[in-house]
Amino acid sequence: MSVPGKDKSPVSCPLERRLAELEAENDRLRKIRDALIVRVESGDAHKPEPYAAFEHSVVLAEQVRERTEALSLAMDELKTSNKALTRAREEAETSRQRLNDAIESIADGFVLFDRQHQLIQSNSRFRSYWRHAGAPMPAPGAHISEVRALAVASGLIVEEHSEPDSEGEVFLLSNDRWVQMTERPTREGGLVVLYSDITDVKNSEMARRIRALEDSERWIRVVTDHVPALIAYVGADLSIQFCNRVYATWYGRNGESPLGKSLDKVHPPELYKRLLPHILEVLSGRNVTFEFEEAGEMGQERYMLRSYVPNFDEQGDIVGFFVLIRDITDRRKTALALEQAYGSLERRVKERTAALTDANCQLRTEIEERAAAEARLRDAKREAEQANLSKTKFLAAVSHDLLQPLNAARLFTSALLEQSFGPKAEGLVRSVSTSLDDVENLLGTLVDISKLDAGVIQPDVTAFDLRDLLNNIAREFRQMALAEGLRLDFVASSAIIESDSQLLARILRNFLTNALRYTETGRVLLGCRREKNSIVLQVWDTGPGIPADKLKEIFQEFKRIQPSGAHSDKGLGLGLAIVDKISRMLGHDVSVSSVEGRGSVFSVRVPLGQLKPRLEAVESNLVAANGQGLGGAKIWVIDNDRAICEGMKTLLEGWDCQVTTAVSLEDLETQLNPARNPVDVILADYHLDNDENGVDAVSAINSRRRKPAPVVMITANYTNELKQHIRELGYLLMNKPVRPLKLRSALNHLLRGQ
CATH class of the missing domain: 3.30.565.10 (Histidine kinase-like ATPase, C-terminal domain)
Structure with missing residues (x-):
């Protein structure tokens, strides 16, 4: 390919010089020949004899003829070389034109640099980037560093960063388009740079991340909406950034949601004035728990127990606080009733005692009235204890429903954390994961306290x-x-x-x-x-x-x-x-x-005790298996919650597993043959629909197989009866919400035959 500005090939220069030399030699010989002829034809006595002169002229003519023939041959060679040179120029011009057409046909921006990394050529797509930005196009000969500096200074490049899975750097241009830069060295030591438009890919990735975050937020809301307490999160600016349905119902005025509103707008001025000292205390970094009366929108008086917990960021600064409010009106009324009963009993005892001194005949009647009062007191106390126990048993009983959506949200978030996103999206995923940890710890602790009080554990x-x-x-x-x-x-x-x-x-x-x-x-x-x-x-x-x-x-x-x-x-x-x-x-x-x-x-x-021979469960060694690959293991998941099935599938496929999910045994049978299809591990939820359970489903599967498959039984039931039953069957038991690290360790142990 010829270089612009140079039309002559280096091969043509020696031929032209040789032609000029031959022409000069030919002119000189002609002059000698003409001079000899003149001397022969003249009769000058001082010149040689005519015959000698003629003989000499013949020799000279022969030499001239030889030189003329040599000159003719050289001329022919020169003409042939000129024709070849002309064809070469035409072919080079054609190749150059084809190269230009090929470069222009590329949908990506194209830039060519020489071995000194100076700009040689670019296509119209690359030049259009600069025209859209209103920036001056770098001139030929500009160094690659100058081109990049000019793009940043002119505002053509708005944002740039490197992505782990991409081949080069990614830029956001001033026209809101994303391009990916790819560099390739040429054989002569130069550099070819391509700028590929990846806007559609970036938009698709962002939409997928947003959908995942919205799904996680929806599951968090589902969990908190089923908790019989008022839950909210207040930012450092004292605006409500999150609240569950119970909170929104109680503090929503005129049907409006309190989300996004400041606390002084949500609460009446008198109530906000009473809350302000406690708000300032939690913003100073201390946990706050207090209780007092407040009125609802319809004027109903309720007694509330409030807990404020500060939220710290990674630098230790307070960025908001969590709010947990429980309605203790019934408990308060019961306590007041007990106090009144005690007061009434004491008053009656005093009255009856005074009456005894006046009339011993009324002694039996007074004793009976006192016994009746004590009976009523015991009944009131028993009712109060029963009310408190029923609420405790309610929290313990609904633990499965509370942990089910939280388990799904944990699986989806864990799968998202194992994917590669941009810095902003990864920060959002980590924030969702941190929020899930806080909700999980909060609910888990409350449920544990309730189960201990209710005697479930x-x-x-x-x-x-x-x-x-x-x-x-x-x-x-x-x-x-x-x-x-x-x-x-x-x-x-x-x-x-x-x-x-x-x-x-x-x-x-x-x-x-x-x-x-x-x-x-x-x-x-x-x-x-x-x-x-x-x-x-x-x-x-x-x-x-x-x-x-x-x-x-x-x-x-x-x-x-x-x-x-x-x-x-x-x-x-x-x-x-x-x-x-x-x-x-x-x-x-x-x-x-x-x-x-x-x-x-x-x-x-x-x-101290004495050890008896027994089979040890695999849970005691789960930690040692962390970090091992699952090597394409075939895993069946049976859970009546499709969200958990989807979350488990996403998580396990991220660990290189082949996953089949089903909501029941019948659903699994429609997808494969449980008796013949290969499987390495079965994950089954204990509670299934239609009064079925995972133990029966797994037993039906393994009864058809020549070799039973290992089983991990997952449940929110913490009773010893179920734990002992699962242990006797030889299955591994895991409680909800499932920790991904513990699940992966358990799968590693089962796949290695431990």
């Missing part, structure tokens, strides 16, 4: 080796301690104890969580002390300590002590209340000692 006390339990907990919290800049020391023990391993692990985890939460520098120690017939499990910390007069209060519900110098957190103050209830259920003594300014030690005393 019963201990499964067995003898087991303490070593595995302590090793797993230490491994789990060591990473958390490192993330907080702390050191977790651990003293192992192989003692055999009598307890419920899961409930005891819950006590130790709450101890360690509190230790890490309130310790800013230093270390945390997990260890044991042997006694005669028991072993004491202890957690030591180097935090700010707890005042001596507050040591008993920390085990009460919603009671949190903020030690001097300790950083604020967003806990509800229920962790140690759960520890107190579990320890009473197990019959384990829990104690705490502390020195302000030096630290605290929490202890639980567990009796």
Whole structure:
């Protein structure tokens, strides 16, 4: 391809010089020949003899003829070379034109740089970018760095970033179009740069991400709308950014939603004035719990128990606070009724006692009236306890319905976190995941407290080796301690104890969580002390300590002590209340000692036991399998909730699994043959529709197969009867909401045959 501005080929120059030399030589020979002829024809006596001159002229003529023939041959060669040169020029011009046409036909922007990375050529698509932006087009010879600097300075490039899965950089141009830059070196050391329009791809990705975030938000709202409490989130500007249906119904005025409104617009001035001191307290970083009366839109008086929990960002700044409001009007009325009953009883006793001194004949009547009053008092107290217990049992009973949509939202969010998005979308996904964690912790804690109060959870006390339990907990919290800049020391023990391993692990985890939460520098120690017939499990910390007069209060519900110098957190103050209830259920003594300014030690005393031969469940070793690939495993998922099926499918396919989902055994049979199709693991929900359960469905499948498939049974039922039944069947039991890390570890163990 010729270079613009140079029309002659380097090959033509030597031929032309040779032609000029031959023509000059020919002219010189002609002059010699003419001079000889003149001398021969003249009769000058001073010249040679005519014959000699003639002979000499003949020799010269022969030489001239030879030179003339050589010149003619050279002329012929020159003409042939000129024709070849002309054809070469025409072919080069044709190739150049074809190259220009090919470059112009490219839908992408095209730029060609030489080996010094200076601009040589570009197509009209590339030049159109500059025209749309009203920017001057870089001139030929401009360096590639100058072209980029000019694009940024002129406003042609609005935004630029690199994406992990793309081959080059991605730019947002001033005409709102996205282009991807791809560089390819040429054989001569130059550079070809293509600018591909990927606007449709970017818009499609953004729409898909927005749909996923909207689905997650919808599931969060479904979960909170089914909670019999008022839940909201208030931003730092005191505007309501989220609320559930119960909150919107109570505080919606004239049918308008309180979303987006400031608290002083949602609440009447008098109520807002009473709330303001508590709002300022939570914005200072402290948890707040208080109660007082307020009136609804229709004037109905209700007594509300409020809890405000601050929300901190990654830098530790308060960006808002969570609101949890419970209607305790019935409980309050019951308490007032009890007080009135006690007052009435005391008054009647005094009256009857005074009457006894005047008339002993009325003694029997007074005793009967007193017994009747005591009976009414017992009835009132029993009614109050029954009302409180019924509410507790309601929360415990609806745990499955609460955890079902939360489980689906967790699966979808976990699948989204494993995808590659832009920085903005990934930040939104992480925010949704953090919100799910907060909702899950809040609901899980409330449900656990309710189940403990209602007696739904019963201990499964067995003898087991303490070593595995302590090793797993230490491994789990060591990473958390490192993330907080702390050191977790651990003293192992192989003692055999009598307890419920899961409930005891819950006590130790709450101890360690509190230790890490309130310790800013230093270390945390997990260890044991042997006694005669028991072993004491202890957690030591180097935090700010707890005042001596507050040591008993920390085990009460919603009671949190903020030690001097300790950083604020967003806990509800229920962790140690759960520890107190579990320890009473197990019959384990829990104690705490502390020195302000030096630290605290929490202890639980567990009796020693004797190990009996038994099959250990695979749950004790789940942590070791984390991070292993699933290698295209074939997994069947049976769950009556299609949202959970879709979320589980998305999550498992992200782990390179081949997934088939069904809402029942009949649905699975319409998709494949359960007796013949290969399967590695079956995931089944225990509660299915039409009074069916996952145990029966899996049993029907495995009864048809030559070799039974491994089973993971998933449920929100925490009863010991179901746990024992699943264990006897040889299945692995996992409770909702399912943790993706634990699920992946369990699948790794089952696929490796452990």
